[in-house]
Amino acid sequence: MTSAAEHRRPLPTDSEAILNALPNPVLLVAPDGRIVDANIAAESFFEISTQFLRRQSLKELVPFGSPLLALIDQVRSSSSPVNEYKVDLGTPRIGGDRQVDLHVAPLTERPGHIVVMLQERTIADKMDRQLTHRSAARSVIALAAMLAHEIKNPLSGIRGAAQLLEQAASSEDRMLTRLICDEADRIVTLVDRMEVFGDDRPVARGPVNIHSVLDHVKRLAQSGFARNIRFIEEYDPSLPPVLANQDQLIQVFLNLVKNAAEAVADLGSDAEIQLTTAFRPGVRLSVPGKKSRVSLPLEFCVKDNGSGVPEDLLPNLFDPFVTTKQTGSGLGLALVAKIVGDHGGIIECESQPRKTTFRVLMPMFNPAKQFDQSNRDGVPGTPPPASQNAR
CATH class of the missing domain: 3.30.450.20 (PAS domain)
Structure with a gap:
């Protein structure tokens, strides 16, 4: 015994x-x-x-x-x-x-x-998806470079010709020339958004208080597209700073919250978006582009009680041009995945009716390590601060 x-x-x-x-x-x-x-x-x-x-x-x-x-x-x-x-x-x-x-x-x-x-x-499926997303992003980068050169230049000529025609056109014909200009502008905007995928310039990163980011995103949402939606916040107040670029983090979570708001738009007073943060000390994953497993202990989630993402779209949800919206371009979540990946993090989505969760795993800020890495790479960095209470 x-x-x-x-x-x-x-x-x-x-x-x-x-x-x-x-x-x-x-x-x-x-x-x-x-x-x-x-x-x-x-x-x-x-x-x-x-x-x-x-x-x-x-x-x-x-x-x-x-x-x-x-x-x-x-x-x-x-x-x-x-x-x-x-x-x-x-x-x-x-x-x-x-x-x-x-x-x-x-x-x-x-x-x-x-x-x-x-x-x-x-976790196992997540890594396969991240590798697929990186491959798809590289394809979009090549496509964006081609589109920028081959489409934007001719479009500027088309738009200029339409403006010249508009000066001598009748009121009825002006509607058509205006349509040409508007559609040319729309295509240029789409190509500009795609060019972001080809921007590999390093960005300055430092300690960021994720709760300040989420509060800012919530205020923006409640003053506009999420005015009538109830927000629930479950934050870990002891969470350390995340190593990130604050403006890009705002872009990530504003996109996720906007998607959540659109998913619950038909629920009226029952519409709900939940923002959560947590520390997961044991999360170490093999991130694409890294030789060894990295620690991603910071977990940030955006949850909604909408109808959910169609099951057939989930495996490719972060790929370019994949969307559930009739008028969507399918670039929003692809850009989110690129930004999170550029920060050494991972994003995943779990969805079922009345419960959709977008989960972002990120590295935390290490003052000594970040300062040393910045000096080696020649990238604008943040020297070790006296306190980790980031703005």
């Missing part, structure tokens, strides 16, 4: 370091169902500290009747590893839709102990 002292014994230091390097949650479950040990990724997944996890029974953390519990019993009796895919481990506390792949195996060195590794589908 395994002693209580053995239950409490932590994993060896080397093993713990290896486990904490893994991006997937890993649990060691004792014969009585208690969690003996867990890595940092598990702390992030269950949103409680490792110390607290080690005092919990697994039954208290997963949904009632979860297939995971049956799999553990199966592995314990057969002494053979088992894999199960697309299992729902969502609970009201950690989120109602948390689909994972399960890898369950016996720990032969400790009879009755089971190792459980969770691979969250949203």
Whole structure:
């Protein structure tokens, strides 16, 4: 029989370091169902500290009747590893839709102990989507450069000719020349927006208070397109600054809030937009363009209770020209994804009827590291401030 002292014994230091390097949650479950040990990724997944996890029974953390519990019993009796895919481990506390792949195996060195590794589908799928978004963005950059040269110059000639014709045209014909000018302007505006994708110039980044950004965006929205929509704010007041360009962050969240406002426009007094911030200390992801996993502990969400995003559009929602709006250009969310990616972050969308969440994961500001990086790159940076309370 395994002693209580053995239950409490932590994993060896080397093993713990290896486990904490893994991006997937890993649990060691004792014969009585208690969690003996867990890595940092598990702390992030269950949103409680490792110390607290080690005092919990697994039954208290997963949904009632979860297939995971049956799999553990199966592995314990057969002494053979088992894999199960697309299992729902969502609970009201950690989120109602948390689909994972399960890898369950016996720990032969400790009879009755089971190792459980969770691979969250949203995380796995998210990385594939980010790589796809980068590839699509590169295609748009090439297209934008071509359009800027091949379309804008002829359009200026067409518009100038229409203005000359307008001077000698009848009132009825002036409507047609005005239509030519308006449509030429519309195309130029579209091309200008696409040219933003080709702008690879580095921007000055420093410590930004995300709550100041969200408050500013909310004020803009409530004074215009979201005047009759109820806002709910759930902020972590102890959140450290985010490493970002403030103007670009405002552009990101203004776009997301505007989309949310359009999604709830038909709900009348029931229309609701929720803004949340949180610190997720265990979130380390392999971001495209980075050689090693980076820490993205800052989570910012824009949620709405609209009808949701069509399921067939979700995988490509951040690609250029993908839109649910009849009159939309499909460039807004693509630009949002580009800005977030340029900041070393990740954006994802989870949607179902009456609950759509746009989640942005970003790195936090590290004064010493940022100052050193700015000096090496020759990019305008921010020297280490006396305080991290950014404006």
